[in-house]
Amino acid sequence: xxxxxxxxxxxxxxxxxxxxxxxxxxxxxxxxxxxxxxxxxxxxxxxxxxxxxxxxxxxxxxxxxxxxxxxxxxxxxxxxxxxxxxxxxxxxxxxxxxxxxxxxxxxxxxxxxxxxxxxxxxxxxxxxxxxxxxxxxxxxxxxxxxxxxxxxxxxxxxxxxxxxxxxxxxxxxxxxxxxxxxxxxxxxxxxxxxxxxxxxxxxxxxxxxxxxxxxxxxxxxxxxxxxxxxxxxxxxxxxxxxxxxxxxxxxxxxxxxxxxxxxxxxxxxxxxxxxxxxxxxxxxxxxxxxxxxxxxxxxxxxxxxxxxxxxxxxxxxxxxxxxxxxxxxxxxxxxxxxxxxxxxxxxxxxxxxxxxxxxxxxxxxxxxxxxxxxxxxxxxxxxxxxxxxxxxxxxxxxxxxxxxxxxxxxxxxxxxxxxxxxxxxxxxxxxxxxxxxxxxxxxxxxxxxxxxxxxxxxxxxxxxxxxxxxxxxxxxxxxxxxxxxxxxxxxxxxxxxxxxxxxxxxxxxxxxxxxxxxxxxxxxxxxxxxxxxxxxxxxxxxxxxxxxxxxxxxxxxxxxxxxxxxxxxxxxxxxxxxxxxxxxxxxxxxxxxxxxxxxxxxxxxxxxxxxxxxxxxxxxxxxxxxxxxxxxxxxxxxxxxxxxxxxxxxxx
Numbered sequence: 319x320x321x322x323x324x325x326x327x328x329x330x331x332x333x334x335x336x337x338x339x340x341x342x343x344x345x346x347x348x349x350x351x352x353x354x355x356x357x358x359x360x361x362x363x364x365x366x367x368x369x370x371x372x373x374x375x376x377x378x379x380x381x382x383x384x385x386x387x388x389x390x391x392x393x394x395x396x397x398x399x400x401x402x403x404x405x406x407x408x409x410x411x412x413x414x415x416x417x418x419x420x421x422x423x424x425x426x427x428x429x430x431x432x433x434x435x436x437x438x439x440x441x442x443x444x445x446x447x448x449x450x451x452x453x454x455x456x457x458x459x460x461x462x463x464x465x466x467x468x469x470x471x472x473x474x475x476x477x478x479x480x481x482x483x484x485x486x487x488x489x490x491x492x493x494x495x496x497x498x499x500x501x502x503x504x505x506x507x508x509x510x511x512x513x514x515x516x517x518x519x520x521x522x523x524x525x526x527x528x529x530x531x532x533x534x535x536x537x538x539x540x541x542x543x544x545x546x547x548x549x550x551x552x553x554x555x556x557x558x559x560x561x562x563x564x565x566x567x568x569x570x571x572x573x574x575x576x577x578x579x580x581x582x583x584x585x586x587x588x589x590x591x592x593x594x595x596x597x598x599x600x601x602x603x604x605x606x607x608x609x610x611x612x613x614x615x616x617x618x619x620x621x622x623x624x625x626x627x628x629x630x631x632x633x634x635x636x637x638x639x640x641x642x643x644x645x646x647x648x649x650x651x652x653x654x655x656x657x658x659x660x661x662x663x664x665x666x667x668x669x670x671x672x673x674x675x676x677x678x679x680x681x682x683x684x685x686x687x688x689x690x691x692x693x694x695x696x697x698x699x700x701x702x703x704x705x706x707x708x709x710x711x712x713x714x715x716x717x718x719x720x721x722x723x724x725x726x727x728x729x730x731x732x733x734x735x736x737x738x739x740x741x742x743x744x745x746x747x748x749x750x751x752x753x754x755x756x757x758x759x760x761x762x763x764x765x766x767x768x769x770x771x772x773x774x775x776x777x778x779x780x781x782x783x784x785x786x787x788x789x790x791x792x793x794x795x796x797x798x799x800x801x802x803x804x805x806x807x808x809x810x811x812x813x814x815x816x817x818x819x820x821x822x823x824x825x826x827x828x829x830x831x832x833x834x835x836x837x838x839x840x841x842x843x844x845x846x847x848x849x850x851x852x853x854x855x856x857x858x859x860x861x862x863x864x865x866x867x868x869x870x871x872x873x874x875x876x877x878x879x880x881x882x883x884x885x886x887x888x889x890x891x892x893x894x895x896x897x898x899x900x901x902x903x904x905x906x907x908x909x910x911x912x913x914x915x916x917x918x919x920x921x922x923x924x925x926x927x928x929x930x931x932x933x934x935x936x937x938x939x940x941x942x943x944x945x946x947x948x949x950x951x952x953x954x955x956x957x958x959x960x961x962x963x964x965x966x967x968x969x970x
Contacts, residue, residue, distance in 0.1 A: 353609075422484075486532075496863075501897070527564070562585060662677050696826060709832075773824065776820050787818065827845070
């Protein structure tokens with residue numbers, strides 16, 4: 319357990335960064351000869367400000383941090399060229415005069431990403447048009463990968479290199495616009511598969527891995543995780559800077575290894591001394607067998623802060639605590655922890671290897687973004703009832719939360735098999751969890767005649783929905799070629815999207831039956847209407863953000879079906895080449911699909927709120943409507959970004 323106060327550490331590091339920041343908003347770098355005598359000299363670069371500002375985008379803003387970020391952003395804006403490209407050196411610096419470089423795509427991508435994360439209003443349609451021109455001028459082939467340097471004229475061929483780190487940073491910038499380029503992903507995967515993370519511009523493979531981890535979500539994530547976990551010493555990678563890079567990468571890739579805690583403890587201890595040093599980051603030049611490296615104390619601190627803040631958020635998600643020094647646990651988190659404890663206790667008498675696998679799988683379920691939603695949905699429903707909810711004991715809430723966790727685990731595993739991605743080892747866990755779900759619901763309401771028929775009906779509807787999906791919800795994908803079915807599914811009434819997830823509402827349904835409101839009551843019908851609209855909203859939101867992944871995997875979601883129908887109307891083709899046609903599909907998505915789908919999300923969210931408002935026993939409807947808030951915000955964000963994306967893609 320981390321004993322250090324994470325907030326105090328963040329405040330300490332912020333104070334150091336404030337002291338390091340120069341009046342113009344930049345941060346000093348230091349350069350040295352790789353095998354020299356230890357002397358260092360100052361460097362004035364744009365790069366350090368971009369990296370620091372990007373890392374700090376993860377942190378909750380204090381007034382000091384807000385001022386620091388504003389100065390860094392203003393510095394970057396002052397450094398852009400007329401075409402919105404950026405150089406490595408600060409304008410007017412001695413280095414720019416004595417060691418001139420052309421503008422480059424690496425600094426440009428990092429600076430634009432930093433400004434976009436700082437304030438998306440800074441990167442409007444005009445800036446995006448400039449970016450398109452830059453990318454088009456530097457593409458090795460259509461859709462990437464891209465050359466590094468903005469070098470034209472004589473000797474320009476000597477500057478045409480394709481670098482992993484640079485293209486990973488381009489990929490990260492484009493991902494902020496929800497654009498992915500298969501050619502960049504292929505470049506990443508070629509290097510990941512060969513474990514080749516070298517770059518002429520960066521001193522450590524951990525730098526390249528960090529850049530990759532910010533955007534890569536492909537099939538080789540485990541390869542990167544394993545590469546990192548084979549190269550640490552008890553959670554430490556060489557020094558604070560490499561450790562921060564590795565920890566950020568692991569967290570970005572979804573790893574929750576014990577090395578995270580050990581590494582974070584190391585960074586916390588290093589903040590007072592070791593983290594304030596310059597460690598090798600950039601390879602500035604190699605001449606006459608002499609390699610000049612550079613690094614920045616500010617970058618070391620910022621990278622450490624990024625890792626510490628990300629880990630703090632993991633702890634907050636796992637424990638519901640704003641700070642590990644808090645002693646008294648809130649009621650919902652106490653209930654969640656009891657649910658998790660009972661879930662793990664179920665495996666005490668099982669085979670040790672199976673127990674380890676099962677507990678690890680459940681930890682990943684609970685530790686994800688939906689952890690609280692899964693375990694605490696029955697609790698939140700009880701709290702929405704006001705005084706009448708007091709009739710429902712914590713013991714019952716824990717049992718219902720445990721049942722929901724078992725159901726979510728089981729059907730997550732089954733869904734993986736439906737998608738052709740199932741791990742045979744996980745099937746036994748799914749079956750065990752489904753048995754536990756049935757036993758728990760039967761045990762909680764064994765005397766209630768209303769609930770058991772409801773339980774059977776809901777489980778039947780889940781199986782029927784899964785049957786229909788496996789029959790009609792997939793198309794064939796071979797070597798990136800999609801064969802479009804003659805008849806795509808007609809979704810029509812979108813309430814069908816909710817059917818496979820109705821089990822999520824069994825806990826509240828059990829509570830209603832316990833309180834005397836059976837399936838014919840207005841209260842039960844009102845909640846079911848809310849649940850269906852909520853689940854439609856949630857499913858559409860997921861499908862809207864995952865459409866590229868679904869398309870590549872052959873999953874016909876509502877969004878993918880709408881996309882393909884528009885594609886066929888436009889092209890009259892019966893096959894899609896994912897790599898060649900993805901840019902055109904992205905245009906169709908932003909031009910024709912996203913607006914209607916985002917509006918559907920908002921319509922169903924509003925319908926859900928109207929349904930819950932009619933239920934008289936619901937005294938605190940916001941407890942349930944809070945689940946709708948991030949979905950509505952996501953839909954509104956998609957609509958607000960659509961205009962810029964259309965400008966972006968129309969120029970491509």
